[in-house]
Amino acid sequence: MDGKTLVRRTNFTRIIAACAFIFATAASAGPTVKTLRVDVLYWSMNIPGQVAMRKGLEQEAAAINRDADKKNQPRIELTPYIAGDGSAGIERQIAQMFEAVKRKPDIIIVQPTDNAALAAPLRAANQAGIPVVAYDQYISGGTLAAFVTSDNYQAGYLDGEYLAAHFPDSKELKLILVEYPHVSSTVERANGLLDALRDYRQPFRILKTYEAVEPNSGARAGAQMLRDFPATGSVDAVFSVNDGGGLNIVEALANAGRTEIVVASIDGDPKSVDNIRAKRLTHIDAAQFCGPLGAEAMKIAYALATGKKVAPHHLVPVFPITSETLQLYPGWGGPIPPRFAKPWQARVPYWEGTVRPAK
Template sequence: MHKCAFIIFLSLVLLAEAVHAQVKQYRVGVLYWSMNIPGQVAMREGLEQEAQRINDAAKASGKPSVVLEAKVAGDGEQGIENQVRQMKEFITAKVDMIIVQPTDNAALADPLIAANNANIPVVAYDQYISRGKLAAYRTSDNYQAGFLGGEYIAARFKDKPEIKLVLVEYPHVSSTVERVNGFLDALAQSKRSYKLLKSYSAVEPVAGKKVAGDILREFPEQGSIDVVFTVNDGGGLEVVNGLGNAGRTEIQVATVDGDPASVGNIRAGWLTVIDAAQFCGPLGAETMRAAYAVLSGENPPQHALVPVFPITQETLAAYPGWMGPLPESFAKPWPSVVPLWENTLRVVKP
């Protein structure tokens, strides 16, 4: 080979290697909460499908791809401890980013601060973290979820002087607290008086089954409860099953998530009258898009909310399921201070 030609060839090889070296892979540590709560499984599916879409586009354009390294915390107190340890492991491993669905708002504060100090951006979804700096935060509009349930219950009990109410809540994470706040605020804004008989705690099936037994034991009389509000279907479905199987079908249940089994209960007229459904797949996908934007040096909105859908017998036909897509906006067929349901992402903090 002629010397000049060889030099040109060698230069092209070195240039190609340099370009290849610049097209890197981002290592993204992903901390999932539970694989026992179907809605959370759907969020994972949406996130991972979006990661695959990003990688397909990156391959075509020469941009960096993402490699997800996943860990699952598990349920209960042990799950909280697991996730704290797992987040510290990702920080030690010096991943490029951490995506986390927090098991507890407060417990992850110190690991988040440690990630900030290590210059590892953290994107949270579904729940926030109480201290430290998040690069982005994506969640369902949880206050809206509770509010939709409250206003619908208010419309169904417009002629009753006082609603006898039981809450099945979970005060450890922001999303479920916001749902309760929204539900009670909607009753107040609708000028519906209520008596809170008792609050219980459950977000997964084992606790939900126990709560059903506790309610039946403590309120055994027919008509002693008008409404039960459960903050999610993870625990709420077992509450519905327990009450219904005991013949307490006079109780009306409002809940949140959109689990297919809960949708089936609404269709069948089995206790549940409204389920404010998360778009779990789109939420996961939106989280991954925000994370990739941060990795790419862009500035996506810091805090944004995915709308939730009010599934009732009146709106069943318009509901597309957990994986979306978001349906068209529509006028609610019941009285509301916000008459139009809208299908847009709501930016809380740019």
């Protein structure tokens, strides 16, 4: 064998060995793990509770990715959209969801701005085979893969239960409702309040309803309320479906010296908690666990995207903040505390803090 032939054979052997090493390394690393594309449609970044929900969702996504890296499981890549407030936000979110469907992500998570408005893009997602998880609000029309929300009926019911315990049974409660009939969560809150007053046989008369769900509409409602009911004692209680609008109503009433009015609200905004602590009109605020709510939506979406089965509807409990329960409340971020005895008369004497499938 001449020298040239020996060199060619040696080089060929080296190439074969290098290829074998590459194939062995690839085999030991296992198959390439897919990155799951998740489009997330947020409602508002002006309502603090919704900002906290986003934070909880994105922190959970980061935790899932850390765990996935350790276990060689699918990671998450989030693409966020923000709709904004009011009718413009509703229209923007419709367009955003159609855009998300065109992108064909593995799953869509959405906090709807309106129950009915997203029916058409939801049906488009259904036709494209893209599962959709809604959180906080429902979508009427089309099929959701899962729905995660605070127990909004419980929130309204706790407020109504508290009001019934606060006022004498013989008194007709002069009540103002601050509502928002465009999304399921706020409708359920109002229904829970009214059902509790009826269940506890508390006489009441609704003096007037106002619509408010964010700061500007809350300020307008508060100003109009004072014009409509200027006399001290003309209103016993105001129920607001959320703190987004309710805080500015409390501000208007407090500035006008209407300290006789009992305010019951929902959300658990830190400013509302401060009002309870200072005994400034707000007597009860049924607080959402906003961080855990967003995290739960992300957990469920990841489970669905990785082929697991989940219950179609999950309820995250709400916490009744009063001056007596303040020391038990951990804040929007959680964690959800253990059960405790309600410090007012109630047919169900204990509050239970468990995430549960809806019946």
